[in-house]
Amino acid sequence: MVKNSLFTKMVITYTIIISISLTIIAAFLSFWIQDYFIKNRKEQLSNQITIIEGLANEYIEGAIPYEELNGSMRFISGYINEDILLLDRNGYVYVITSNKFKGFIGKQLFVDQLDNLSQGMHFQTLNNYDNFDEKFYVLGEPIKGKDSKFNGAAIINISMSTLNKSLSNVFKIIWVSTVIAVIVSSIVIYYFIQKIIVNPISEMNVVARKIAAGDVNKRVVVQSHDEIGEFAESFNVMADSLEKVEQNRKEFLSNVSHELRSPITSIKGFIGGILDGVIPKEKEEYYLKIAYEEIQRLTRLINELLDLSAVESGKFKLQMRALDINEVVRLCILRNEARVKDKKLNVQVFFEEDELIAMADEDKIMQVITNLLDNAIKYADEGGLVTISCRSKGKKAFVSIFNEGPAIPEEDIKHIWDRFYKGDKSRTQKVSTGLGLSIVKKIIALFDEEIWVENKDNGVMFTFTLTLGKKA
Incomplete structure (x- = not known):
């Protein structure tokens, strides 16, 4: 099956549009030039009428003989390259400048037009004389003598075959130019579409296939600043995102593997030591307790992984209420409360009002x-302060949780929401899975709210927002 490519479609489409456009222009020019040529020819011939009229009147008045009139008419006919017939006031032909019309001498022509000519009006028509295969464009002008007396008419016959021959040369030039213009335009369109559109898209297609195959480091070279260039930049941004994903x-697989391997290895080692008799009987309870703590740690990790997966996949529906x-x-x-007492923390709570009604999913909030709070307790100094405050401002509720303790380095703040991220080791404990803050961030995002962290003088404060609601 032949590939019906975008490039072929565009070249054919643009070629058809240009061909139609140039054909319409060529047709218009042909009709316009034909009309202009005829009008221009008529004006040239009309300029000779005055001379013809003067000679005809001199002959009628007897000032010049017939031979002189006939010779002068033949000279003018040769000059304008058209045939001239002179008619008297009754329409009888008395001068003919071409032998092919010699049979008209003494015959009456254009009788129906004599009335109009006698009133000073001219006429023009296409005429097909008897015994002639070709048509003639006839230009009739009245001949007036003294006191505007009607003395006859001058008939100029323009051969249509000669006229068409002249016009056909012009038309040939127009249509040949049109064909050449279409061919040149098609070549130019082919080149520019290939360079500007097809090549960049083909390159993006190749890069996209390589990225799909796993080579996420590939990028498209941006060579322009137009829409294709913007598309290429957007493609690279997408590729950057895919590479980051x-x-x-x-990293997630590596971290999960590490976090799972650590407690499993400990549990396996302790239980294996007990079963093999390596660990003394009096120490078995101690090591079983450690193994139990590792199992609890493993349970927390799996539960938080499941929570994170559920949040990211959107499998659960939020039950938002006041x-x-x-x-x-x-x-x-x-x-x-028990953990607070174990660490001898001073917990202070500040509520702006007795009630702070906000919209949230009860389980998720x-x-x-x-x-x-778990994060604050873990990283608070022994016997330090933990503060929780709830207040409202505008249409939002603000909940802040502060703990005294080591600050978070500025370079780590933007990463603390990442899964398993562990920056400052002073804030990293074995009981931490590295998923709690990531889950918090995802849930707050589902609420379409904001959360941020700030280093204070002697500790760290997390703050998130909720939309205020009305008590049901």
Whole structure:
């Protein structure tokens, strides 16, 4: 099957458009030149009428003989290259400048037009004389003597075959030029479409196939600043995104493998040591406790991976409703009361109002606040301060969670939402899976809200927004 390419379609389309356009122009020029040629020829012949009229009147008045009139008419006929007939006032032919019309001498012609000619009007018509195969363009002009007396008419016969021959040469030039213009235009269109459109698109097609095959480092060379250039730039942006996605995928698989391997290796080692009798009986409970903690860590990791997968795939539907965010904060603090006491933290809560009603999914907003509070507790200094504040401004609710502790380096702030990202080791603990903040970011994005982090003088503050609602 022959490939019906975009390039072929464009060349054919543009060639057809140009051909039609040039054909219309050529046809218009042909008709216009024909009309102009005839009008110009008529004006040239009309300029000789005055001379013809003067000679005819001199002959009628007896000032010159017939031979002189006939010779002068033949001279003028040769000059204008057309045949001249002179008619008297009754339409009888008395002078003919061409032998082919000699049979008309003494015959009456154009009787129907004599009345108009006698009133000073001229006439023009296409005429086919008897015994003539060709047509003649006839120009009739009245001959007037003294006191505007009608003395007859001068008939100039323009051979249509001669006229058409002259025009055909002009038409030939026009149509040959049109054909040449179409051919040249097609060649130019072929070249520019190939260079400007087809080649860049073909290059993008090749690069796209290589990217699809896994070579995500390939890029298109941007060679113009037009729409094709913008398309190429957008293609490269897409390729950059795909490369980043591929890199994130590889890092994700590497991180998951590492995070899963670590607790599994520990569990396997401890249980294997117990079964092999390497670990003393009195130490078995101690190592079983460590193995149990590793299992809990593994469970948290798998649960958070499932949560993250569910959020990213959009498998669950948000149940948005008006909630008292203050009450959600209270519940989250109560659930972490034991951890707060173990670390001897000072937790302070600031509510602007008794109730702060905002629109959210109850389970997901609970997960957001729990993860942020868990993060604050983990990284707060021993015996340090954790502050939670809820306030409203305009149509938004603002929830902030602060903990005293080491600041996040500026170069790490933009990466803290990434899965498994671990920058500052002072903020990295074994109990952390590296997925909590990523899940928080995804959930807040589903709410179509914002979240950000700031380094304060003596700690770190996370803040997110919710849209205010009305209590049901």
